[in-house]
Amino acid sequence: MNQETKAADSDENPVTAENVDLSNCDRELIQYSGAIQPHAVLLVLNEPDLRVLQASTNAAAVFSLSMENLLTSNAEALLGAQNTEQLRKRLGSTKLDGSPVHLLRFDVGGKQRFHVFGHRIDGVLILELEMAGDAAADTLDIYSELRMAIGRLQSTASLDEFMNLAVDQVREFTGFDRVMAYRFLEDGSGDVTAESLKPGLEPYLGLRYPASDIPLPARRMYSLSWVRHLPDVAYEPIPIVPATNPVTKGPLDLSYAFTRSVSVMYTEYLKNMGTQATLVITLLKKGELWGLISCMNHERPVHVQYETRMACEFLGHMISLLMDSKEEIGNYRYKLKLAAAWDQVSEHMAREKDFRDGLTKHEPTILTNMDAGGAAVVAKGDVRLLGTTPTAEQVLRLAEWIATQSETVFSTERLAALYPPADAFQGSAAGVMAIRLARNNADMILWFRPELPQTVSWAGNPEKPVEVSFEGDSIRLAPRRSFELWKQSVSGRSAAWESWELEAVGDLRRKIVEVVLQRAEEVSLLNRQLEQSNLELDSFAYIAAHDLKEPLRGINSFSGLIRADSSQLDAKSNKHLETIQTLTKRMDALIDSLLAYSKVGSMELQMVPVDLNTIVEHVVRTVKARLDESNVTLRLARPFPMASCNAQLVEEVFQNLLTNAAKYNDKPERWIEIGYQEQNPITYFVRDNGIGIDPQHAEQVFQIFRRLHPRHEFGGGSGAGLTITRRMIQRHGGRIWFESTPGEGSTFYFTLGPEKREA
Amino acid sequence: MTADITQPIVIIDDSFEDVEITTHLLKGLGVGQPIVHLPDGVAARSYIQNSGNGEGARPALVLLDLNLPLVHGYDLLLEIRRAEWLRLVPVLILSTSNNPRDIERCYAGGANSFLTKPVDFERQRRLVAVICEYWLEHAAAPLFAKHGNRS
Numbered sequence: 001m002n003q004e005t006k007a008a009d010s011d012e013n014p015v016t017a018e019n020v021d022l023s024n025c026d027r028e029l030i031q032y033s034g035a036i037q038p039h040a041v042l043l044v045l046n047e048p049d050l051r052v053l054q055a056s057t058n059a060a061a062v063f064s065l066s067m068e069n070l071l072t073s074n075a076e077a078l079l080g081a082q083n084t085e086q087l088r089k090r091l092g093s094t095k096l097d098g099s100p101v102h103l104l105r106f107d108v109g110g111k112q113r114f115h116v117f118g119h120r121i122d123g124v125l126i127l128e129l130e131m132a133g134d135a136a137a138d139t140l141d142i143y144s145e146l147r148m149a150i151g152r153l154q155s156t157a158s159l160d161e162f163m164n165l166a167v168d169q170v171r172e173f174t175g176f177d178r179v180m181a182y183r184f185l186e187d188g189s190g191d192v193t194a195e196s197l198k199p200g201l202e203p204y205l206g207l208r209y210p211a212s213d214i215p216l217p218a219r220r221m222y223s224l225s226w227v228r229h230l231p232d233v234a235y236e237p238i239p240i241v242p243a244t245n246p247v248t249k250g251p252l253d254l255s256y257a258f259t260r261s262v263s264v265m266y267t268e269y270l271k272n273m274g275t276q277a278t279l280v281i282t283l284l285k286k287g288e289l290w291g292l293i294s295c296m297n298h299e300r301p302v303h304v305q306y307e308t309r310m311a312c313e314f315l316g317h318m319i320s321l322l323m324d325s326k327e328e329i330g331n332y333r334y335k336l337k338l339a340a341a342w343d344q345v346s347e348h349m350a351r352e353k354d355f356r357d358g359l360t361k362h363e364p365t366i367l368t369n370m371d372a373g374g375a376a377v378v379a380k381g382d383v384r385l386l387g388t389t390p391t392a393e394q395v396l397r398l399a400e401w402i403a404t405q406s407e408t409v410f411s412t413e414r415l416a417a418l419y420p421p422a423d424a425f426q427g428s429a430a431g432v433m434a435i436r437l438a439r440n441n442a443d444m445i446l447w448f449r450p451e452l453p454q455t456v457s458w459a460g461n462p463e464k465p466v467e468v469s470f471e472g473d474s475i476r477l478a479p480r481r482s483f484e485l486w487k488q489s490v491s492g493r494s495a496a497w498e499s500w501e502l503e504a505v506g507d508l509r510r511k512i513v514e515v516v517l518q519r520a521e522e523v524s525l526l527n528r529q530l531e532q533s534n535l536e537l538d539s540f541a542y543i544a545a546h547d548l549k550e551p552l553r554g555i556n557s558f559s560g561l562i563r564a565d566s567s568q569l570d571a572k573s574n575k576h577l578e579t580i581q582t583l584t585k586r587m588d589a590l591i592d593s594l595l596a597y598s599k600v601g602s603m604e605l606q607m608v609p610v611d612l613n614t615i616v617e618h619v620v621r622t623v624k625a626r627l628d629e630s631n632v633t634l635r636l637a638r639p640f641p642m643a644s645c646n647a648q649l650v651e652e653v654f655q656n657l658l659t660n661a662a663k664y665n666d667k668p669e670r671w672i673e674i675g676y677q678e679q680n681p682i683t684y685f686v687r688d689n690g691i692g693i694d695p696q697h698a699e700q701v702f703q704i705f706r707r708l709h710p711r712h713e714f715g716g717g718s719g720a721g722l723t724i725t726r727r728m729i730q731r732h733g734g735r736i737w738f739e740s741t742p743g744e745g746s747t748f749y750f751t752l753g754p755e756k757r758e759a
Numbered sequence: 760m761t762a763d764i765t766q767p768i769v770i771i772d773d774s775f776e777d778v779e780i781t782t783h784l785l786k787g788l789g790v791g792q793p794i795v796h797l798p799d800g801v802a803a804r805s806y807i808q809n810s811g812n813g814e815g816a817r818p819a820l821v822l823l824d825l826n827l828p829l830v831h832g833y834d835l836l837l838e839i840r841r842a843e844w845l846r847l848v849p850v851l852i853l854s855t856s857n858n859p860r861d862i863e864r865c866y867a868g869g870a871n872s873f874l875t876k877p878v879d880f881e882r883q884r885r886l887v888a889v890i891c892e893y894w895l896e897h898a899a900a901p902l903f904a905k906h907g908n909r910s
Contacts, residue, residue: 539858546826546855553855554776555879560880561783581880588878 022466026261031255035237035263037230039303040259041114041129042240043078047091050075050084051245052122056238062108062129067241069532079106079679081591087116088397096120099256099538100128100226100304107418116304122248128259133305140309145173150318162326163194166319166639167293173194173311173632176295181205181283182268183291184219187211199240207459213269226313229279230262232301233270238317263372273751274663277310286326293319311714331500334371338504341369346511355515359445360384362685366508372447374428379443389448390425394438396442397421403442407507410434411497426451431494435509437516443460447510449494474485540597548591556584590705593720598729599651607732610647612640619654623662630670632662637675641682645752657686658724658749664709664746681734681753692742700725702736766819767793771803771835772853773827781822784887790895792819800830807835807842818848825854826863833865840869847903849894849905854901879897 008506022273036042036056044054051074060067063078075084081402083106086685091102093687100117106129149169163181171179178201181194188211195205214222219224222228238261245252254260270278277297283290293316304312349358356377367375367386378399383392390398401419402410408508413431415422422429430451437443559577563569575662613641620634627634645648654674663673665688673687693701697708729736734751768785772778778796795818821839825832833853838847849871854861857901858877865873874890877883903908 380815482764512854542856542861543826549855549876549878550774550777554780554881556878557776557780557880557883560884585879681839 006367013339030261031253032251033237033238033254033260034243034251036128036254036257036259037232037235038263039131039231039235039240039310042216042238042257042259043074043127043129044240044245045125045127045157045348046247047120047125050087050125052078052107054242054252055238056240058238060107062112071241079658087118091118091125092573096125100126100258103127105132110173113744117258121253121256122245122250124245124247126252126254126257128257130259130306131303131667133303135414142307142349146311146314146340149173149315150322153319153322156326158330159323159601162192162323164196166315166323167194167196170281170293170312170315173297173315174308175302176277176279177201177298180294180296180298181291182209182294184289185212186213188216188219188521190214190524204459207457209459213459219289220335222292223284224278226282227279227309229258229304229309230267230635231277231303232502233278234301235261235267254723266753274298276300279304279310279312281319283316283319283323285327290320291324293696325410334369335500335504337369339507341568342504342508343672344513345508348520349512349515350518353511353743355519356384358515360386367443367447370447371449371495372433373450374395374448376448378446379437387431388428388450390429394425398429398432398446399434399442399446400445402432402446403436406434406436407439409434409502410438413494413496415494416492426492426628429494430492431497433497433505435505435512435622437512445505445508449497451491452493452495463502463617541595545591545595548589552587552591556581590720593724594733597720597724600724600731605646605649606648609642609649610645612643612650615647615651616640616654619651619658623655623658626659627662627672630662631668632663632665633669633671635673637673640676640684643682650752653725653750654686656721661686661688661690661746661748662723664688677749681751681755683749683751685747685749687745687747689745692746693738693740694742694743703737764791765793765816767795767816768816769795769797769818769819769821770807771827771832772824773798774824779823779885780880781849784874784884785891786889788888790891800835803827803830804838807838807845812814817844818833821848821850821898822853822890822891823850825852825856833861833868836865836868836870849900851890851894875878890892 038058040056041059043060044053044058045051046053052071055067055070058066059065063070063073065073070078075087079087083104088557090101094101094103095381096119098117098119099749105113106116111597113132114235115132117128117130119126147173153162153165153169156165167179167181170176173613178195178197180196182190183193184190184210190209190211191215192204192424193208195203197203272362273296275296275298277294277300281293281295283292344362345359345366346366347358348362352358352361356379359377365375365386366377372387373387374389374397376389376392377384378450381396383395383399385392385395398415398419398421404558407416411431411433412418414456415430415432416426424431428450429448431449433449434444434446437445438677441453460544526628559580563574563577594756616636635736639674658672658674662670667689669689671689673685676686677683677685693708701708705719714716715741726736729752732752733754736748736750737744738748740746768790770778770779770781775798778798782796784907795806797806823832823836823839827835832854836850836852839848839850850860850867851872851874852870853874853876855876862873870881872884877886
């Protein structure tokens with residue numbers, strides 16, 4: 001598939017057909033080959049007199065003139081007056097400074113027909129007279145065939161199917177032995193992706209050709225013309241005489257002449273490959289060279305006629321256009337499937353408390369419709385895995401690394417080349433695609449593709465694309481002769497992530513961010529509602545207390561009235577009324593406790609640095625009378641450090657614990673010790689030598705209105721003290737607990753901040 | 760007694776039982792003034808707005824409950840303070856509520872005391888006795904130079 005290349009070169013030793021080899025073929029001045037292929041005749045004319053300046057040597061035979069006579073002839077003499085008049089008309093109306101334009105048809109003596117193409121260069125007119133086939137032009141057939149071919153191509157469902165049909169159609173059209181669709185890869189090498197061939201030929205389908213087989217200048221040239229044809233690889237070049245153009249005084253520039261003799265590098269390559277004739281149709285995608293449809297004849301040369309070449313060119317245009325849409329359709333279906341999956345995923349996300357459950361727990365998951373082996377969700381250092389993946393630890397490290405590489409979407413099909421630790425998990429993640437969910441951490445979703453157990457079948461050893469021969473003291477590089485299958489295994493690479501796959505996960509990323517943002521908004525709304533309802537609850541507690549107390553007061557008061565007023569009341573009835581009053585008083589106390597408890601829950605806490613020594617001092621002063629009365633000795637081990645807390649609540653905590661310690665004591669010598677332990681968080685304690693608490697009542701002592709003793713013992717009380725105390729401590733994020741030996745005493749411990757988690 | 764015998768004691772309270780007990784206790788203490796009971800916001804407002812034209816005697820004391828139907832006692836307090844003829848009359852908030860917010864705003868709104876109604880009859884009796892002794896016997900009543908209705 002080597003191609004001639006063209007390069008303007010001002011070397012002192014110009015590279016021409018005389019001295020070209022593979023080391024310099026990309027500098028070969030092929031436009032100055034000075035010869036054409038034998039299926040055409042070339043005339044160089046002067047304008048406006050249309051005098052013959054130069055001619056290919058085969059012209060003599062065609063026009064039955066000697067070369068001397070030919071070179072002094074003119075258009076009228078050669079083509080006839082009528083054709084010349086038509087020619088002049090076309091010359092006057094057509095710009096001919098580029099590719100050759102079909103100007104007219106021309107018959108010589110009723111037997112040999114020609115298509116005449118013309119173009120101007122360096123001030124001279126070049127006419128190429130291409131030999132035409134039989135007069136019965138099957139033009140009509142060609143167009144109806146073309147129309148059917150396009151119809152069939154349009155109805156294919158995938159790019160593969162489309163390409164297979166395209167090569168079949170082109171082969172049917174042109175009659176070549178072999179027609180291949182050839183796709184260029186990023187590195188310039190190319191794959192045969194579809195092939196139609198005559199039975200018995202060895203298929204090239206799936207083969208890869210090294211980049212040097214179609215060098216860059218050739219690829220560039222392909223993108224400029226739709227069809228290139230070489231009817232006979234083994235042709236004998238027909239020289240153009242005289243070699244020097246009489247007008248330009250230089251070699252004739254054949255840059256645009258399509259029947260120009262081509263590079264020997266090209267023909268030699270084709271011969272080595274066993275090819276006798278070629279036709280190449282260019283395929284463009286969005287204006288870029290995408291690939292070729294390459295036609296080859298192995299058994300004999302074939303001259304494809306102008307009409308058919310036009311049809312091929314048209315087909316090339318159509319295939320280029322349709323191919324693009326076929327590929328889009330294939331991608332579009334995948335995209336649609338993913339988009340539908342994302343919709344469901346985001347619904348799940350919206351329903352789940354933890355958005356990761358929405359991504360991984362329900363079908364479809366983030367992996368279901370994605371062409372990947374495994375997926376992972378990394379959030380706050382926690383990893384969830386789906387499918388075939390590296391270990392959680394490996395994924396976590398990888399995510400941390402990716403977070404340093406990309407802001408939003410990251411992808412590679414050769415991870416290990418960028419991130420060496422990936423060597424260890426090629427089997428599950430040779431390629432990775434990731435979307436980041438946050439800017440400031442490694443939260444992300446990753447998809448993995450395994451290493452492709454890929455074997456590339458090269459058409460010949462890609463390491464040795466040339467033959468080296470020694471001729472005397474010079475080295476000559478020639479196109480390789482060996483096209484033997486050469487297999488190479490490719491490692492460390494996964495299937496490529498397509499651009500629209502990246503787009504699709506980009507969409508998912510936006511959806512997730514949306515849901516997460518919406519979630520944050522919902523949380524803040526809930527918080528506002530909670531604040532509001534706390535406020536209402538606060539008022540509610542006072543109002544409820546009022547409403548509950550009013551009848552209570554009535555009962556108590558009227559009982560009191562009866563007792564005060566009725567002198568003839570008997571002792572028993574008096575006692576009953578007194579009990580009623582006692583009960584209402586207790587109810588009153590219970591309501592007060594409930595109110596106090598509710599206040600602790602709803603009040604706004606301000607945490608400030610507090611000197612606990614002042615607090616304890618104050619508490620001791622408040623309860624001093626009661627302590628003295630109960631004969632309690634107070635022990636303060638050492639001064640307290642500063643603490644960040646709410647002074648009012650902590651004062652109440654100490655007061656409650658101190659009061660309890662003094663109250664539940666039946667010893668003659670009573671003591672209470674207050675102190676703290678230097679732990680994190682600091683643990684405060686209030687210790688006594690009281691009656692102690694049976695450990696089986698550990699939880700009950702903290703329950704509201706739960707009492708462990710008959711009401712009349714130990715001074716009574718509503719039974720809410722420790723509940724409120726615990727609530728106050730919890731409001732600080734701390735906890736309270738106790739150790740006790742019944743009969744010997746209790747120690748209540750508490751903290752004023754959250755427990756430190758183990759690192 | 761420094762208070763004029765014609766000056767009523769106004770009780771604004773929706774609880775007839777509470778008012779009955781309070782009235783009973785006041786009588787028991789020998790208080791001779793008329794007692795005006797206003798059981799809701801409508802009655803209270805009409806008293807505040809219409810009784811100022813020399814028809815009704817200026818009260819010696821207003822006992823004001825906060826949790827009332829249709830209106831909050833705090834709003835009545837403000838209306839009392841805005842009414843020229845009642846501007847300086849001692850108003851005692853007598854409520855079950857001891858909501859700190861209420862306490863603060865009632866003092867700010869011109870209440871002379873904030874007292875919590877005790878459930879216990881005995882304590883209630885003592886409270887009424889203290890109020891009578893303090894506000895009707897010891898405390899000096901403001902002089903009403905312009906609208907004076909003392910005889």
